[in-house]
Amino acid sequence: MLRILIPVLLMLPVLANAKTICVFSLIGAQGELWELMTDYRIAATGWGEEIELRPFTNERVAAEDLKAGLCDGLMMTGIKARQFVPFSGSIDSIGGLHNYDSLRVMIELAAHPQLAPSMRNGAWETAGILPLGAAYIFLKDRRITGVEDLAGKRMAVFDSDRAQVLMCERISVIPELSDVSNFSNKFNNNVVDLIAAPATAYMALELYRGVGAHGMVVKLPVAQLTMQLVVNHDKFDDAFLNQSRRFLADHYDDAMRIVHAAEDEMLFVYPPPDKDRSHHEQMKNESRTFLIESGVYHEDAMRWLKKARCKVSPERSECSNGQPW
Amino acid sequence: MVSEMKTIRILIGSILLLSMLPAVAADTKALMERYRQSLDQQDAEGLKRLISPDASIRLLLEQPEKEPLVLTLTRQEHLQQLRALWRFSETETYELSDIRTASTNNGKSVSFTQHERYRLLGETLNRQSAITLWAIDENGMPLIVRIEALTREW
Numbered sequence: 001m002l003r004i005l006i007p008v009l010l011m012l013p014v015l016a017n018a019k020t021i022c023v024f025s026l027i028g029a030q031g032e033l034w035e036l037m038t039d040y041r042i043a044a045t046g047w048g049e050e051i052e053l054r055p056f057t058n059e060r061v062a063a064e065d066l067k068a069g070l071c072d073g074l075m076m077t078g079i080k081a082r083q084f085v086p087f088s089g090s091i092d093s094i095g096g097l098h099n100y101d102s103l104r105v106m107i108e109l110a111a112h113p114q115l116a117p118s119m120r121n122g123a124w125e126t127a128g129i130l131p132l133g134a135a136y137i138f139l140k141d142r143r144i145t146g147v148e149d150l151a152g153k154r155m156a157v158f159d160s161d162r163a164q165v166l167m168c169e170r171i172s173v174i175p176e177l178s179d180v181s182n183f184s185n186k187f188n189n190n191v192v193d194l195i196a197a198p199a200t201a202y203m204a205l206e207l208y209r210g211v212g213a214h215g216m217v218v219k220l221p222v223a224q225l226t227m228q229l230v231v232n233h234d235k236f237d238d239a240f241l242n243q244s245r246r247f248l249a250d251h252y253d254d255a256m257r258i259v260h261a262a263e264d265e266m267l268f269v270y271p272p273p274d275k276d277r278s279h280h281e282q283m284k285n286e287s288r289t290f291l292i293e294s295g296v297y298h299e300d301a302m303r304w305l306k307k308a309r310c311k312v313s314p315e316r317s318e319c320s321n322g323q324p325w
Numbered sequence: 326m327v328s329e330m331k332t333i334r335i336l337i338g339s340i341l342l343l344s345m346l347p348a349v350a351a352d353t354k355a356l357m358e359r360y361r362q363s364l365d366q367q368d369a370e371g372l373k374r375l376i377s378p379d380a381s382i383r384l385l386l387e388q389p390e391k392e393p394l395v396l397t398l399t400r401q402e403h404l405q406q407l408r409a410l411w412r413f414s415e416t417e418t419y420e421l422s423d424i425r426t427a428s429t430n431n432g433k434s435v436s437f438t439q440h441e442r443y444r445l446l447g448e449t450l451n452r453q454s455a456i457t458l459w460a461i462d463e464n465g466m467p468l469i470v471r472i473e474a475l476t477r478e479w
Contacts, residue, residue, distance in 0.1 A: 142386070145394050208413065213448035214478075219402070267409035267445075270384075271402065274395045 018050035019235055022071035024062045024080075026180070026204055029055040032258050033227065036130075036251060037075060040244075047243045049236065059180050066230070073127060073231030077180065079161045081126065081228040087118045088126040088228055090301035094163055094291060095284030097224040097305055100259075101312040103131055104252055107226075109304060111249035113242050118300065125233040127241050128248030133198035133259035134221030136269070138207055140193050142216035145273055147171055147283070153193040156183040163296045164196070167287060184210070198225050199262035208267055217269040220280060285318065292325055299325070353426040353435045356460055356467040364419045367411040369404050376400050376469045387477045403472070414445040432461035432470070439474075451479050 021041070025033050034055065041051040054071065056062035059080055066074040066084075082089025088110060090096065097103045107129045109115055119126040144150060151172040157164035159177040168175040176192050184205035187195045201207060211217060229248065231241070263269075272280055292302050302325035310319035356375070363371040376382075382403045385393040398406075411417065424437040434457055441452040459471035 143388060145388065145391070209446060212446050213443070213450040264405055265409065265412070267406070267413050269402075269406070269409075270396050271398065274397055 078226035086298040095288035111245040127244040132225040
């Protein structure tokens with residue numbers, strides 16, 4: 001009896017000290033993200049922390065539990081993470097990063113110990129970032145061929161993302177306040193005419209139903225979306241946080257394999273019309289500047305995003321214009 | 326004398342042209358057979374082998390009361406769309422008609438009408454396209470280097 005009890009009693013302090021990392025995933029405790037976080041939990045043991053994972057299918061509830069201290073950390077969308085750490089949350093900015101190479105550069109930068117102070121905001125610190133895929137515009141009607149056709153159309157926007165609301169107003173689109181748990185239903189059930197979403201949501205949220213036989217997906221990255229692990233800074237030491245950021249950055253390629261596979265499944269995905277191609281970069285630049293000046297994005301983060309864009313594409317005209325972002 | 330020489334040159338040119346026509350027709354016939362077979366068998370790899378990796382693919386989608394929407398696709402984007410269509414559609418039919426061939430400066434072209442009908446996601450999608458394929462000879466096989474399609478959907 002004692003032989004059984006003693007090891008159990010010895011383990012109790014360890015379990016009691018286990019940190020709770022909550023994981024937002026629409027499909028709960030399954031799928032690639034959950035598997036990756038299970039690997040993270042095992043790796044964390046080697047960094048001296050016992051981790052308990054808790055799945056959440058509702059991001060809003062998970063964020064409230066993080067604030068209430070019921071989660072010591074939360075893996076959530078970058079858009080949601082912006083309210084906790086505006087610096088890293090600005091990586092998902094509209095027009096912020098133009099391709100996956102620049103996203104890789106930015107995630108690597110964010111994992112560098114020298115940038116660790118920027119990863120912290122008060123009680124919160126970003127302990128790692130994963131790519132979720134580019135956000136594309138999904139339309140119910142492919143006769144919508146330009147921004148001018150969008151006036152008066154309804155778009156499901158995340159209520160936690162002021163950027164989307166401001167952008168809608170800027171192009172005379174009617175914003176329909178939504179969240180990650182209901183925006184796809186609004187699109188699939190004709191409540192809205194368009195949404196922005198990554199390919200990774202396409203099969204999981206059955207967005208092909210909303211696109212139907214006569215809609216389209218515009219193959220133009222509006223933003224590079226991420227999943228970000230935000231933790232309560234006081235619960236983890238700096239060495240752990242650096243290792244955590246390094247671990248997730250090292251899984252960039254694994255996450256991108258999922259993104260590419262999802263993008264390869266999409267139906268009626270077309271590049272923007274030839275007539276608009278030259279305008280798109282200008283439109284994205286103007287949108288980004290408008291949103292920075294509106295106070296939506298973290299200015300220092302936007303400087304780093306420009307560095308990432310110019311590192312992978314030094315030929316971009318902005319790289320020699322002397323502007324900070 | 327000059328007139329006779331000119332007549333001979335025209336004659337030789339005509340004979341050369343006539344001798345080339347059956348070859349053009351044979352090549353394009355083989356190309357079209359493989360193209361049709363790839364569509365019927367939903368063989369994206371077979372279609373990929375017919376199209377040059379850097380082919381220019383231009384889609385002109387007719388729009389009501391507007392100029393056609395012009396989209397330029399890569400081979401990968403073009404094939405990805407076909408694969409996705411085949412995956413999502415419950416039924417699909419392809420009819421190719423009005424096939425015409427012509428010689429060009431460095432190869433040949435085939436123009437035809439393609440009618441597609443899909444049943445997908447609870448809806449019917451019809452497409453009628455006027456398609457032109459431009460092909461060059463690559464190791465004795467025709468290789469499509471340019472595709473242009475004017476498409477109407479309903």
